[in-house]
Amino acid sequence: MSIKKAGVLGATGSVGQRFILLLTQHPEFEIHALGASPRSAGKPYSQATAWRQTELLPESVGNIVVQECKPEAFADCDIVFSGLDAKYAGDIEQAFVEAGLAVVSNAKNYRREPTVPLVVPIINPEHIDVVANRVNAAKAKGEKRPGFIICISNCSTAGLVAPLKPLVDAFGPIDALTATTLQAISGAGFSPGVSGMDILDNIVPFISGEEDKLEWETKKILGGVNAEGTEFTPIPDSDMKVSAQCNRVPVIDGHTECISFRFAKRPPPSVEQVKKALAEYECDAKKLGCHSAPKQTIHVLEQQDRPQPRLDRDRDNGYGVSVGRVREDPVLDFKMVVLSHNTIIGAAGAGILIGEILNAKGLI
Numbered sequence: 454m455s456i457k458k459a460g461v462l463g464a465t466g467s468v469g470q471r472f473i474l475l476l477t478q479h480p481e482f483e484i485h486a487l488g489a490s491p492r493s494a495g496k497p498y499s500q501a502t503a504w505r506q507t508e509l510l511p512e513s514v515g516n517i518v519v520q521e522c523k524p525e526a527f528a529d530c531d532i533v534f535s536g537l538d539a540k541y542a543g544d545i546e547q548a549f550v551e552a553g554l555a556v557v558s559n560a561k562n563y564r565r566e567p568t569v570p571l572v573v574p575i576i577n578p579e580h581i582d583v584v585a586n587r588v589n590a591a592k593a594k595g596e597k598r599p600g601f602i603i604c605i606s607n608c609s610t611a612g613l614v615a616p617l618k619p620l621v622d623a624f625g626p627i628d629a630l631t632a633t634t635l636q637a638i639s640g641a642g643f644s645p646g647v648s649g650m651d652i653l654d655n656i657v658p659f660i661s662g663e664e665d666k667l668e669w670e671t672k673k674i675l676g677g678v679n680a681e682g683t684e685f686t687p688i689p690d691s692d693m694k695v696s697a698q699c700n701r702v703p704v705i706d707g708h709t710e711c712i713s714f715r716f717a718k719r720p721p722p723s724v725e726q727v728k729k730a731l732a733e734y735e736c737d738a739k740k741l742g743c744h745s746a747p748k749q750t751i752h753v754l755e756q757q758d759r760p761q762p763r764l765d766r767d768r769d770n771g772y773g774v775s776v777g778r779v780r781e782d783p784v785l786d787f788k789m790v791v792l793s794h795n796t797i798i799g800a801a802g803a804g805i806l807i808g809e810i811l812n813a814k815g816l817i
């Protein structure tokens with residue numbers, strides 16, 4: 454397989470830095486161009502960014518000059534990963550798609566578009582087929598591959614849908630779901646990010662827009678596609694009630710979520726059947742042989758005090774999701790605690806895995 458040239462937009466931010474780390478260690482991609490705001494453009498990456506990862510900034514990247522986010526500077530890229538601030542992502546990503554580029558975005562701007570896949574690659578990679586259909590239709594007409602965008606979900610939504618999908622596959626629809634999140638500070642990004650004064654010795658019980666995203670995105674990701682294979686059909690609100698409460702906690706990486714849910718079919722499965730379905734779930738990305746696919750998609754932990762962010766967020770290099778305390782719920786059917794790495798499977802890692810799937814399917 455030939456090495457694909459990758460661009461990163463928003464390369465200096467929290468998600469952008471994670472993209473850099475994952476790309477420099479990747480066998481299928483090489484970094485070709487980096488973009489950020491006009492404040493950073495023209496500077497070597499090492500000066501443009503305030504590097505905040507525990508791994509050192511890869512030497513090969515420090516001297517790359519950061520570009521303005523204009524399609525011309527990225528024209529040779531096979532794929533462009535975006536970690537842009539959502540305030541600017543809309544116009545910039547649209548210009549990249551119109552220029553014929555393949556964009557995989559972390560920003561929220563296009564997630565709700567009916568024709569845009571919203572993908573958690575360990576859960577619903579088949580939604581990428583809507584783009585594949587468009588690409589193949591253009592090819593059949595002898596046209597060049599059109600530009601396209603694939604959106605990565607909100608980071609908490611990624612952790613939430615991870616255990617739900619195997620359970621829906623095994624036991625049918627879920628009709629009621631509650632989630633209380635404990636979200637890491639890396640999720641708030643760097644500009645300006647969360648101040649120490651706000652988060653140390655504290656919990657902040659509000660993250661702007663987050664609850665609505667969990668409640669809406671879950672229904673698109675677990676939903677279907679129309680008969681023509683052109684548009685997504687989210688689960689209707691009347692078929693699935695979702696209620697989320699989101700909190701920021703003093704953890705650097707790793708979002709924890711306490712969830713409860715009920716199956717539509719009665720009687721529900723047993724706790725043991727639920728755990729077995731989770732443990733046996735194998736994601737399609739692994740079946741496709743993708744480099745970053747987790748060996749174990751869902752880690753079912755039996756210790757009574759797990760999962761914990763510091764101990765469990767790096768399972769399967771941050772691409773695996775941990776589930777613990779699976780038990781019956783006296784109000785709904787079951788409750789459990791879910792932990793996912795917010796900047797890996799919830800953001801940049803998801804982007805990389807989507808890139809691997811696109812590569813495996815010949816779409817880039």
Ligand SMILES: NC(=O)C1=CN([C@@H]2O[C@H](COP(=O)(O)OP(=O)(O)OC[C@H]3O[C@@H](n4cnc5c(N)ncnc54)[C@H](OP(=O)(O)O)[C@@H]3O)[C@@H](O)[C@H]2O)C=CC1
Pocket residue numbers: 462463464465466467468469488489490491492493494501522535536537538539541542559560561606607608639640641642643644645795796799800
């Ligand atoms: N952090 C996370 O866990 C997750 C984040 N996301 C989403 O990913 C995106 C990035 O988030 P995050 O990395 O946390 O944010 P940061 O604030 O850390 O980074 C934002 C990036 O956008 C760039 N930028 C700012 N203004 C402009 C501009 N005018 N033109 C071009 N680039 C600009 C910044 O460049 P500069 O340094 O030059 O200002 C920086 O590279 C957001 O849309 C966010 O909602 C999604 C899921 C999870």
Ligand SMILES: N[C@@H](CC(=O)OP(=O)(O)O)C(=O)O
Pocket residue numbers: 539559560561606607608609636637639640641660663666795
């Ligand atoms: N809001 C998330 C991260 C994020 O930026 O999500 P989104 O891309 O959905 O805005 C958090 O604070 O942890």
